Amino acid sequence: MQKVDIAIVGGGIVGLSLASALTQTELSVAVINDGNITRTVAEQMELRVSAINQSHIDAFNTVGVWQHVPADRRCEFTRMHVWDKDSFGEISFDCNDTHRPALGSIIENQVFINGLAEYLQTQSQVHIVNAKISKVLAGQQETMLMLDNDEDFACKLLVGADGANSFVRKQCQFPMTFHDYGQLALVANVRTQQSHGFTARQVFTPTGPLALLPTFDEHVCSIVWSQDTENAEQLLQLNKADFSNQLTAASDSALGLLQVEGDIAHFPLIMQCARTWARDGAVIIGDAAHTIHPLAGQGANLGIEDAFSLAKTIETLQRTGKDYSRLRYLRPFERERKTQATKMIAAMSGFQSLFSGNDPIKKFIRGTGLVMTDRLSFIKQQWMAEASSF
Ligand SMILES: Cc1cc2nc3c(=O)[nH]c(=O)nc-3n(C[C@H](O)[C@H](O)[C@H](O)COP(=O)(O)OP(=O)(O)OC[C@H]3O[C@@H](n4cnc5c(N)ncnc54)[C@H](O)[C@@H]3O)c2cc1C
Structure with a gap:
């Protein structure tokens, strides 16, 4: 059985963002994903893209990740124009108003994932495992993970970043709220x-x-x-x-x-939001914890923010000699992120209802x-x- 400090299940944008933020600590990390994380992208545009906010790009730049995302496959956008087809209403945003070079970047999900993985391969404390997690066994001080390739892991903290149908969330029996x-x-x-x-x-x-x-x-x-x-x-x-x-x-x-x-x-x-995000030894982030309407293009950004906030919480607890796997220390993270997700979900529902019909x-x-x-x-x-x- 291999031992790591943090095991992240899910090598999507959110799981890899957490792993990259944790490279600023000395903790050992395993990223477990069911299938190859990277794949070669075709010359034509991929179908799935995300608009990544400029403040997140700045953070990825500081860590050293953004340099691995090819400049010729991303589009820095400088303006946003939103209008209502059936009324006289319209609004525009310009990057000059924010004193930044761009409002964000539109990037193919797979290109971003490839860049994050390329950065992580340069970090010796991060181990990427291609396997599906099949069982979670919670112990007093450690959580045991059974993988379908017979490689088993023991970790102090298990992070479920395994998407909307999260296996980790189900294993932890975290209740959910749904809205179609x-x-x-x-x-x-x-x-x-x-x-x-x-x-x-x-x-x-x-x-x-x-x-x-x-x-x-x-x-x-x-x-x-x-x-x-x-x-x-x-x-x-x-x-x-x-x-x-x-x-x-x-x-x-x-x-x-x-x-x-x-x-x-x-x-x-479908809107989903977990009512519980953490317990002793386990926490969920990204689409595993919430999915929102794509009308403001904020789903991945919300998940990246979860990842950055969790990495900061872990780093602070570790530095001050507190056990980052205990629920009592993870509670403020859970409270803060749940509030942000709920605010975003409410805003999306309000927009959707106001602008329909x-x-x-x-x-x-x-x-x-x-x-x-x-x-x-x-x-x-x-x-x-x-x-x-x-
Ligand atoms: C149409 C559409 C447009 C969108 N546009 C935007 C946008 O412009 N901007 C934006 O911010 N967001 C956008 N989003 C939302 C965004 O795509 C998601 O929020 C984001 O990709 C979620 O990332 P994630 O890493 O949490 O989950 P996922 O991308 O689902 O990654 C989960 C990973 O976990 C792995 N996994 C699952 N189960 C297991 C298991 N048992 N064992 C091991 N590995 C496992 C999967 O293989 C996968 O790699 C959009 C969503 C939709 C539907």
Whole structure:
């Protein structure tokens, strides 16, 4: 049996972010993932991308991770433009307002994961294991992990970063709250007639929001089109030309004609939030603890923030001679992160409800609200500070 201080189950963006933050300590870490973490990406854009906030990029830069993420596969975006299709409301954000070079970076999930893994391979205290965890046995001082490759581990602290269907969460019997948004997210890459101009765009339509995220190719955007399930299923029946026409219309032709390239993927949108995140010897983070609506593109950012906050908690407890695996010391972490996740979930639900449907009062509120917020620079600054701190 191998012994490590921290065993992280899940080598997605969140698990690897935690492992990279822990390289600033002297603790030994195992990252256990069911399958190869890295894979070679094709020349064409991958389907799954994330908008990573600038404050997180700054933190990854400090650790030495961002240098492993190829510059020609990411898109630093400098503006955001959000508008309501059915009212006069619109709002824009510019990086100059934040005195930073960009608002964030749009990056393919696999490219980011490859960069994180490449950095971790240079760190001798981190051991990456390709196996599925099959059993968790909680002891007094240690937690035992049985893996399907017969390699077993004992750790002081087990971290479940194993995604929305988290095995660790189920083993720990952490209860969950669910809400089905009744929508599917349609994800595709589209060629745009006009340059995206390094601007992230989002339009709210009565049947759901459409995000157009700029990519490393100035004429390709990654779209996330959240639609009520019935509409989404009808859209998925269309051929690519008809789907592209519907998409162009939904985007108000903001980038001219749009043409889908490659496959269209779809994901059911479900909110989940664990009511308990920690117990003696175990804690969950990222999608294992919460999944949110992608309309603000904050799911991975929320998980990265969990990872950074947990690494900081562990480092402080270790430095002050406290046992970082005990629930009583993990409680403040749990409280703080649960509050942030709950705030974000409530904000997403509020936005989703305000921006859906044709109710004239809602239309008036969102039109006036967006215009006022756009004009009142102090409120806008507050919004931006709040969004970039996740
Ligand atoms: C359509 C869509 C668009 C999105 N866009 C954005 C965006 O723009 N910005 C943003 O911040 N977020 C976005 N998100 C959310 C974001 O993709 C997720 O929040 C994030 O990828 C979750 O990362 P994770 O590491 O927690 O989980 P995952 O990515 O699910 O990783 C979990 C890992 O654990 C491994 N694993 C699972 N079970 C086991 C086991 N038993 N043993 C060993 N390993 C195991 C899996 O193989 C996987 O590698 C979007 C989500 C959707 C659906």
